[in-house]
Amino acid sequence: MTVKCIVCGNDSFPIFKVDNASICKCKLCNLEFATPMPSDAVLEKLYSDYVYYTEYDREMIRDTVRKNNRKNIEYLSRYGLSKEQRLLDFGCGDNLFVMEDGFDNWFGYDYPQNELGAPLNSKFDFITLWGVLEHLPCPIKIIHDLSQLMEKGGKLVMTTVGTETGIPYRYRYPVHLTWWSRQSVRELLENNGFKVLEISDYFMIQNPKFYLDRVLDRGRVPTKIKETISININEDILVPTNEILIVGERM
Numbered sequence: 001m002t003v004k005c006i007v008c009g010n011d012s013f014p015i016f017k018v019d020n021a022s023i024c025k026c027k028l029c030n031l032e033f034a035t036p037m038p039s040d041a042v043l044e045k046l047y048s049d050y051v052y053y054t055e056y057d058r059e060m061i062r063d064t065v066r067k068n069n070r071k072n073i074e075y076l077s078r079y080g081l082s083k084e085q086r087l088l089d090f091g092c093g094d095n096l097f098v099m100e101d102g103f104d105n106w107f108g109y110d111y112p113q114n115e116l117g118a119p120l121n122s123k124f125d126f127i128t129l130w131g132v133l134e135h136l137p138c139p140i141k142i143i144h145d146l147s148q149l150m151e152k153g154g155k156l157v158m159t160t161v162g163t164e165t166g167i168p169y170r171y172r173y174p175v176h177l178t179w180w181s182r183q184s185v186r187e188l189l190e191n192n193g194f195k196v197l198e199i200s201d202y203f204m205i206q207n208p209k210f211y212l213d214r215v216l217d218r219g220r221v222p223t224k225i226k227e228t229i230s231i232n233i234n235e236d237i238l239v240p241t242n243e244i245l246i247v248g249e250r251m
């Protein structure tokens with residue numbers, strides 16, 4: 001039986017097996033997606049005790065996250081982001097993005113509870129999803145629902161795992177459920193009332209020592225060899241990632 005693409009509805013083909021699921025790739029838009037999607041119960045359990053930073057020193061990671069948040073806020077000023085704009089950070093984790101400048105008009109929401117009290121019955125000028133899209137079992141529904149929280153001209157900003165950046169990515173099922181080509185992003189936005197303003201490769205600020213550790217871990221370099229490799233850069237560096245940055249405008 002052919003599995004239909006969850007974004008554009010065309011036929012897909014299986015490319016990979018993970019646990020009890022398959023990863024399928026759409027023949028038309030090139031979206032890669034898991035099937036079947038995990039149940040609500042599985043996801044609720046996963047995210048009720050989700051640990052954001054397991055492998056690295058928590059404070060160091062928070063510092064890096066904050067620097068990237070500042071970079072992103074500055075970048076989005078070109079699309080009109082300011083403290084006067086009402087912003088919803090959907091899937092905000094520990095809410096560091098909203099707290100970066102403590103703006104009164106910015107709100108965080110996180111799954112499964114809206115413990116931060118974001119007013120989801122009102123309208124927003126900006127909605128951000130930083131590394132959230134790939135976690136959603138039904139991205140079309142969420143993006144449609146979020147589109148209802150915006151007026152014409154509102155901006156939707158996302159980063160997600162891109163399949164065309166040239167940087168390898170992993171199939172972390174059931175944490176990640178979708179992997180996005182540029183065409184699939186276009187389908188997602190244009191079918192939900194958004195014009196695409198930007199899809200670009202996403203770069204992030206990294207602490208060089210942490211980045212080296214990460215690269216060595218990913219390459220599964222043995223500890224004995226790892227101990228002999230060091231880096232002598234003390235300033236933060238801007239590095240390419242396997243993510244893409246997407247900006248859409250509500251039509």
Ligand SMILES: [Zn+2]
Binds near residue numbers: 007031
């Ligand atoms: Zn498709």
